[in-house]
Amino acid sequence: MPIFVCDILADGRTETAPDMAPNGPGAWRWFHFDLSDPDLAPWAQANLPEIPAEALLHAETRPRCDAFDGGLILNLRAVNPDPGHQAEMMVSVRMWVTETLVVTVRKVRVHALQDIAQTCREGRAPRDVGDFLAELVRRLARRAHDKVLEIDAITEELELRFEETDAMPEISELRQPRRQVIRMLRYTIPQAEALERLQDVETGVLDDAHRIRLREPVNLMALSNEVLVSLKARLEALHEATHADVTAQLARNNYVLSLVAAVFLPLGFLAGLFGVNVGGMPGVQSPLAFALLCAGMAGLGVVSIAVLKWLRLL
Secondary structure, eight states: OOSEEEEEOTTSOEEEOSSOOSOOSSSEEEEEEETTOTTHHHHHHHHSOHHHHHHHHOSSOOOEEEEETTEEEEEEEEOOOOTTSOTTSOEEEEEEEOSSEEEEEESSOOHHHHHHHHHHHTTOOOSSHHHHHHHHHHHHHHHHHHHHHHHHHHHHHHHHHHHHHOOOOOHHHHHHHHHHHHHHHHHHHHHHHHHHHHHHOOOTTOOHHHHHHHHHHHHHHHHHHHHHHHHHHHHHHHHHHHHHHHHHHHHHHHHHHHHHHHHHHHHHHHHHHHTOOSTTOTTTTOTTHHHHHHHHHHHHHHHHHHHHHHTTOO
16 A cells, blocks of 8 residues: 555645545645555556556666656655665655656655655645646755755865864764765766756646746756765865875884884894804903993994984984
8 A cells, every 4th residue: 555645636735535546636646655565566557657667666766857658757866864874875766747646656765755745734735746846856955955065064174174283184084974975976966967857858747837946956956966076076185185194104104113123223133143142252251241242232323323314314
């Protein structure tokens, strides 16, 4: 069974549909299904054209907008801020719309659809299918842009910290926003293309007033894409700078260790040589031998440091 099916009357009121027919007594009828519903496939195959029915049942989708037989096949993506879900993993909403019918299918709850359903229950439903599409696109574009601005604020904070204090961000701080940008771009670029096509497609579902309402969310989606592309470049620059700083720090540490090794290598050799416990070692019978050895090793250390400075390695 669908999540809900209702008839939208011309005055904006909503009534529960008395049957599962694709058309009803209202201005338009809205079916909302979960993709896992076992009744979805038989109903779609029995009541919808073959190609739209197949499009609604696809397990994986990408944003698209195609006119077919007087209606529209629409696949869009939505940002969902539910706890436990990654907002950048935009959830899909599959749609088949005609002038009197809207069929929406989702795998995960879509907040924009829930909001529109709530306005329908309050008697403020979209007056026609074109208004429904314009309102849905507006909500999807706004939520996506809000998420983009959230990532932008995080990136700007990291950049300001670097510019004002020369404190490089940690690699772990960059990992999440970079992943979010990459994941969102996967969907927002084709979504912007789909919305531009929706605005221009020849269909009786949309009139001139609907197309005017679509301009702002289409523009907002294009702006979100531009910001995401910019964020990707800025985060990559920060990542490269952080990586270069870490590499330079490791090089400095290795350089210091190399200098220490250069000074102590001959000293270690002498200490090991005079530590050999065999006959014939010089100074074994002399009480001054140890002091002379220490003085010699100190002198050798000074000479090693002087040589390193002369070679401009220190």
